[in-house]
Amino acid sequence: MNGIKIVVLAKQVPDTRNVGPDAMKADGTVNRSVLPAIFNPEDLNALEQALRIKESYEGVTVTLLTMGPVRAAEIIREGLYRGADDGILLTDRAFAGSDTLATSYALALAVRRLAPDLVIGGRQAIDGDTAQVGPQVAEKLGWPQVTYAEEMHFEGERLIIRRRLERGVENVSAPLPLVVTVNGTAPACRYRNAKLVMKYKYARTDTELQAESSDYIAAGRPAIKITEWGVDAIGADPEKLGLSGSPTKVKEIENVILQSKESKRLTASDGDIESLVRELLENHTIG
Amino acid sequence: MNNLFVFCELDEGRPAEVSLELLTRGRSLADTLGCRLEALVLGSGLDGIENELFPYGVDVVHLGDDPVLEHYRTMPYTSVITGLFKQEQPQIALMGATTTGRDLGPRVSSALHSGLTADCTSLEIGDHYVKKTDTTYKNLLYQIRPAFGGNIIATIINPDHRPQMATVREGVMKREIINKNYRGELRRIDVSAFIKPEDLAVEIIERHMEARKVDIKSAQIIVSGGYGVGSKENFAMLYELASLLGGEVAASRAAVDAGYAGHERQVGQTGVTVRPKLYIACGISGQIQHTAGMNQSGKIIAINNDPMAPINSIADYVINGDVAEVIPRLIKYYKANAR
Ligand SMILES: Cc1cc2nc3c(=O)[nH]c(=O)nc-3n(C[C@H](O)[C@H](O)[C@H](O)COP(=O)(O)OP(=O)(O)OC[C@H]3O[C@@H](n4cnc5c(N)ncnc54)[C@H](O)[C@@H]3O)c2cc1C
Numbered sequence: 190m191n192g193i194k195i196v197v198l199a200k201q202v203p204d205t206r207n208v209g210p211d212a213m214k215a216d217g218t219v220n221r222s223v224l225p226a227i228f229n230p231e232d233l234n235a236l237e238q239a240l241r242i243k244e245s246y247e248g249v250t251v252t253l254l255t256m257g258p259v260r261a262a263e264i265i266r267e268g269l270y271r272g273a274d275d276g277i278l279l280t281d282r283a284f285a286g287s288d289t290l291a292t293s294y295a296l297a298l299a300v301r302r303l304a305p306d307l308v309i310g311g312r313q314a315i316d317g318d319t320a321q322v323g324p325q326v327a328e329k330l331g332w333p334q335v336t337y338a339e340e341m342h343f344e345g346e347r348l349i350i351r352r353r354l355e356r357g358v359e360n361v362s363a364p365l366p367l368v369v370t371v372n373g374t375a376p377a378c379r380y381r382n383a384k385l386v387m388k389y390k391y392a393r394t395d396t397e398l399q400a401e402s403s404d405y406i407a408a409g410r411p412a413i414k415i416t417e418w419g420v421d422a423i424g425a426d427p428e429k430l431g432l433s434g435s436p437t438k439v440k441e442i443e444n445v446i447l448q449s450k451e452s453k454r455l456t457a458s459d460g461d462i463e464s465l466v467r468e469l470l471e472n473h474t475i476g
Numbered sequence: 477m478n479n480l481f482v483f484c485e486l487d488e489g490r491p492a493e494v495s496l497e498l499l500t501r502g503r504s505l506a507d508t509l510g511c512r513l514e515a516l517v518l519g520s521g522l523d524g525i526e527n528e529l530f531p532y533g534v535d536v537v538h539l540g541d542d543p544v545l546e547h548y549r550t551m552p553y554t555s556v557i558t559g560l561f562k563q564e565q566p567q568i569a570l571m572g573a574t575t576t577g578r579d580l581g582p583r584v585s586s587a588l589h590s591g592l593t594a595d596c597t598s599l600e601i602g603d604h605y606v607k608k609t610d611t612t613y614k615n616l617l618y619q620i621r622p623a624f625g626g627n628i629i630a631t632i633i634n635p636d637h638r639p640q641m642a643t644v645r646e647g648v649m650k651r652e653i654i655n656k657n658y659r660g661e662l663r664r665i666d667v668s669a670f671i672k673p674e675d676l677a678v679e680i681i682e683r684h685m686e687a688r689k690v691d692i693k694s695a696q697i698i699v700s701g702g703y704g705v706g707s708k709e710n711f712a713m714l715y716e717l718a719s720l721l722g723g724e725v726a727a728s729r730a731a732v733d734a735g736y737a738g739h740e741r742q743v744g745q746t747g748v749t750v751r752p753k754l755y756i757a758c759g760i761s762g763q764i765q766h767t768a769g770m771n772q773s774g775k776i777i778a779i780n781n782d783p784m785a786p787i788n789s790i791a792d793y794v795i796n797g798d799v800a801e802v803i804p805r806l807i808k809y810y811k812a813n814a815r
């Protein structure tokens with residue numbers, strides 16, 4: 190499909206996959222400062238799908254959309270290095286504390302302003318772990334959705350998508366506009382392109398520029414701007430954002446500390462193993 | 477009105493395991509709340525399906541039986557469910573955290589503007605006090621779920637919005653028939669009243685579903701191997717022990733990734749959650765993503781040559797030794813002592 194506009198939803202997440210003992214504070218909350226912030230893994234799979242469409246047709250544009258703190262501009266640059274055309278950082282205090290419903294409300298408004306033909310997101314983010322945002326954005330837009338995609342291509346004006354389900358695969362055909370969420374089993378994202386890194390290394394949002402030193406500004410870097418949008422830019426009702434806009438509330442958070450029980454320590458000796466087997470037989474654990 | 481609803485998914489025309497587990501939990505929650513348990517089933521050619529649900533203590537089965545619903549599709553299912561929920565105003569709605577439930581749940585919650593909690597591992601009823609406004613919310617659903625890659629457990633509530641929606645994975649709740657003669661009421665849904673033509677925009681071209689083969693979830697005894705087992709060949713010992721004990725073989729993700737066992741045997745956050753009577757962890761270090769799927773086991777035996785392996789802290793018996801020595805001895809002494 191020539192000339193289509195694609196928005197990729199991407200989230201910056203703490204890398205929860207290799208959490209060390211210092212990742213949790215004593216009060217049970219997450220110590221985000223010790224975890225590296227990364228491009229949510231399945232959102233990279235999503236970006237790759239968008240870039241493949243861009244390469245296959247004329248005039249396709251790929252815009253990254255991320256909602257988060259100013260620091261999340263890092264993943265917009267990361268996307269630009271890999272071939273995205275531009276990015277929007279949705280950032281505002283009013284967004285803080287949003288659950289998936291409030292998050293999808295804000296994202297859907299931003300998507301509406303961008304008016305793309307296709308929205309591609311990851312299946313799930315590795316911090317909130319809900320996989321809810323994609324379908325909720327689709328519903329807010331009133332568009333159909335196709336989840337768990339691992340391969341897609343156009344046939345005429347319709348997208349043919351292979352979905353990975355828990356017990357098999359399903360191929361569907363869907364019209365645009367559409368929201369697709371991409372599974373981790375889809376092809377990995379391409380690497381950064383050195384030329385694009387040179388081009389976008391100094392791309393900054395306005396807020397980031399203000400924080401840069403005067404040396405940086407005096408060096409007269411090429412002024413590539415990353416667009417920042419707040420509540421007003423998307424015409425959001427603040428009541429529907431943040432804590433007030435979130436039906437779900439976190440009542441309590443508990444750090445997972447494995448509870449130590451009394452365990453019996455044995456060696457691999459014949460004596461130890463035989464007495465274990467006898468004990469298990471006697472108490473009917475095995476029989 | 478304001479009852480507890482369970483969306484019952486179908487698996488080859490029969491109620492899915494996870495849905496029956498949710499009905500079982502739903503029945504006891506409904507008893508605590510003093511409300512009715514209602515089931516919602518959508519599909520095609522479902523005559524008599526209600527009889528498979530009533531024994532779980534279902535008071536009402538809402539049945540949407542229409543060719544258009546034969547295979548799950550997001551939009552028509554969402555339209556029927558949101559339409560029905562607007563009429564019935566459930567206080568709680570539960571679904572399986574399957575590929576279907578996790579596609580459908582967020583869509584329905586977004587349409588109804590109600591909160592949804594994903595992948596709950598426990599559901600309880602409790603009160604909630606808000607100091608600022610000095611109000612107490614009575615009988616809320618506590619939705620308890622892991623997040624942050626399994627590193628924290630959060631209790632989530634939805635004080636002001638209904639239904640309170642949650643998804644739960646297969647194998648997390650127990651399934652139990654309440655009374656095989658329990659009879660509820662069958663109500664047919666007028667599907668065509670809810671579905672709009674644009675709901676049919678996405679078409680299914682083809683589906684390839686594999687039959688469920690290995691079933692580690694219902695095994696009472698599980699012999700599970702990790703990367704420390706060392707090779708696919710060494711897994712043969714595990715199969716021998718499992719078959720002697722009448723159990724199944726499972727694996728950690730590292731073992732699956734190394735090709736020692738198939739993915740259908742993986743236990744843990746991205747695999748299956750199991751709660752057997754006995755779980756024998758062989759050469760498994762015990763990372764949280766693994767233990768999240770097995771720490772509810774009745775008894776745990778850890779076989780590991782590292783005395784400091786994290787798995788040891790949740791084990792009832794810790795055998796400090798080499799898998800290749802310990803398993804043959806377990807086999808030998810079981811044969812010698814069992815009658
Ligand atoms: C402990 C804990 C538990 C929580 N449990 C729940 C819960 O059960 N229900 C609930 O409604 N909320 C819950 N939340 C809040 C939820 O994590 C946040 O709303 C989060 O911003 C979005 O959800 P997610 O991380 O699960 O994203 P997912 O829904 O898993 O993300 C799916 C995809 O949506 C896109 N996406 C998601 N967020 C963004 C973003 N900010 N910018 C751009 N694209 C994005 C990405 O493509 C991503 O791959 C919880 C939060 C915490 C801390």
Ligand SMILES: Cc1cc2nc3c(=O)[nH]c(=O)nc-3n(C[C@H](O)[C@H](O)[C@H](O)COP(=O)(O)OP(=O)(O)OC[C@H]3O[C@@H](n4cnc5c(N)ncnc54)[C@H](O)[C@@H]3O)c2cc1C
Nearest residue numbers: 702703704728729730744745746747759761765766781799
């Ligand atoms: C998002 C995410 C999801 C995940 N989901 C899952 C999941 O569902 N299930 C899962 O299992 N993992 C999962 N993991 C991976 C998990 O973090 C661990 O990497 C994995 O469980 C480790 O497997 P292991 O214990 O077999 O291997 P290792 O950690 O390598 O441990 C091997 C153990 O074997 C012992 N050992 C070595 N040789 C011997 C011997 N000869 N005799 C006795 N002991 C020996 C070692 O001391 C060590 O303790 C997930 C990870 C992520 C990031």
